[in-house]
Amino acid sequence: MQLFTATDKQLWRLALPMILSNVTVPLLGLVDTAVIGHLDSPVYLGGVAVGTTTTSFLFMLLLFLRMSTTGLTAQAFGAGNTTALARALMQPLLIAVVAGLFFVLLRNPLSQLATGIVGGSPAVLEQAHLFISIRWLSAPATLANLVILGWLLGVQYARAPVILLIVGNLVNILLDLWFVIGLKWGVQGAAAATAIAEYVTLAVGVLMVIHVLRLRGVTLRQLRQGWKGDFRRLLRLNRDIMLRSLLLQLCFASLTVLGARISSDVVAINAVLLMFLTFTAYALDGFAYAVEAFSGEAWGARNGKQLINVWRAACRQAGVVACLFAVIYACFGSAIVALLTSIPELRVMADRYLVWQVVLPLVGVWCYLLDGMFIGATRGREMRNSMALAALGYGLSLLTLPWLGNHGLWLAVAVFLALRGLTLGWVLRRHWQHGTWFNA
Numbered sequence: 001m002q003l004f005t006a007t008d009k010q011l012w013r014l015a016l017p018m019i020l021s022n023v024t025v026p027l028l029g030l031v032d033t034a035v036i037g038h039l040d041s042p043v044y045l046g047g048v049a050v051g052t053t054t055t056s057f058l059f060m061l062l063l064f065l066r067m068s069t070t071g072l073t074a075q076a077f078g079a080g081n082t083t084a085l086a087r088a089l090m091q092p093l094l095i096a097v098v099a100g101l102f103f104v105l106l107r108n109p110l111s112q113l114a115t116g117i118v119g120g121s122p123a124v125l126e127q128a129h130l131f132i133s134i135r136w137l138s139a140p141a142t143l144a145n146l147v148i149l150g151w152l153l154g155v156q157y158a159r160a161p162v163i164l165l166i167v168g169n170l171v172n173i174l175l176d177l178w179f180v181i182g183l184k185w186g187v188q189g190a191a192a193a194t195a196i197a198e199y200v201t202l203a204v205g206v207l208m209v210i211h212v213l214r215l216r217g218v219t220l221r222q223l224r225q226g227w228k229g230d231f232r233r234l235l236r237l238n239r240d241i242m243l244r245s246l247l248l249q250l251c252f253a254s255l256t257v258l259g260a261r262i263s264s265d266v267v268a269i270n271a272v273l274l275m276f277l278t279f280t281a282y283a284l285d286g287f288a289y290a291v292e293a294f295s296g297e298a299w300g301a302r303n304g305k306q307l308i309n310v311w312r313a314a315c316r317q318a319g320v321v322a323c324l325f326a327v328i329y330a331c332f333g334s335a336i337v338a339l340l341t342s343i344p345e346l347r348v349m350a351d352r353y354l355v356w357q358v359v360l361p362l363v364g365v366w367c368y369l370l371d372g373m374f375i376g377a378t379r380g381r382e383m384r385n386s387m388a389l390a391a392l393g394y395g396l397s398l399l400t401l402p403w404l405g406n407h408g409l410w411l412a413v414a415v416f417l418a419l420r421g422l423t424l425g426w427v428l429r430r431h432w433q434h435g436t437w438f439n440a
Contacts, residue, residue: 065096089151091226099139104140157215280361366425
């Protein structure tokens with residue numbers, strides 16, 4: 001089997017810019033963790049971990065805004081339908097703005113509710129509340145950015161998402177260093193930096209969209225009428241992906257919640273170790289995003305040969321990258337932890353759990369790629385069902401906590417990722433055998 005075909009090159013054309021831009025997202029988290037981790041108490045790091053988890057939990061419930069937008073846009077792009085391209089942008093954008101304003105108006109009660117559910121150390125929760133109350137001011141921009149990113153991916157305009165993500169995250173990193181270290185704003189500074197960067201990203205994103213609309217031949221009249229159309233299809237798809245996202249966020253939020261209930265040191269070190277998983281996931285998502293775009297284009301054009309070629313190329317290339325991450329973490333994991341925190345107790349504790357960071361890239365790469373296949377085909381119901389089975393496996397794995405402690409939490413994550421890949425792979429194989437993949 002040829003390792004690098006013309007399809008592999010086409011995949012890298014879209015995947016590489018997304019990988020380079022995606023790694024700036026966990027890089028932002030690394031900067032947050034490193035800056036806060038060098039303050040004089042793990043309370044601040046724990047507060048940022050809890051605050052980030054709770055805000056991300058609610059924001060990621062609306063991740064369907066990006067995922068459904070990419071799938072519907074890619075299908076319209078494959079079919080050459082500019083009216084559908086306009087609709088794929090305007091309808092989810094309306095949902096994003098309304099939902100974002102809801103978060104802003106209710107940010108204080110939602111902050112209190114979130115920290116109350118998490119529980120744990122009062123000092124950690126105080127810092128988390130400070131972070132959350134500021135972070136949710138950026139909700140309209142954050143959600144609109146999801147739509148814009150999804151639409152740009154769907155039309156395979158790789159340059160624009162790169163600019164969008166890199167500019168926004170670099171602004172965030174620079175403001176983070178200025179506010180937290182320079183102005184001594186602590187946790188509030190980290191939250192303010194993120195909020196401001198979201199609005200900068202939105203401004204850049206709007207300019208990118210205007211440029212791409214002209215390139216793809218979408219008219220102003222089509223945009224004005226883009227609010228109309230089959231809204232029910234979008235809502236059905238979003239419902240299934242939202243339920244899938246809810247289960248995903250519940251599982252990862254519980255990692256922080258259960259860690260906080262074990263001890264403040266455990267929640268702090270898990271925040272550091274999650275940077276490994278997050279960095280790997282965002283890098284491999286570059287391939288997943290490329291698969292989304294090509295899968296949706298193939299679905300719109302009903303081109304099965306293109307689809308299977310892209311899938312095989314993604315497995316080859318992403319598999320190699322996942323192995324590379326595993327080797328790097330095995331060899332340099334301790335050194336990476338030392339860069340993220342100067343607290344000796346946390347460094348020693350991290351060494352006990354680094355083995356999971358070596359295993360997880362190899363286990364998780366397949367579920368990321370399969371997500372891309374199903375998003376491109378807008379098969380939200382099957383993604384929802386797969387996630388439900390994986391969440392059930394995750395919950396059963398947590399029964400090992402009394403014996404394994406924090407190792408039990410990371411074992412549950414490994415089971416969760418593995419089950420997502422296995423179930424989606426089984427469904428894809430059955431569709432391919434029965435010739436039903438391109439059915440509406």
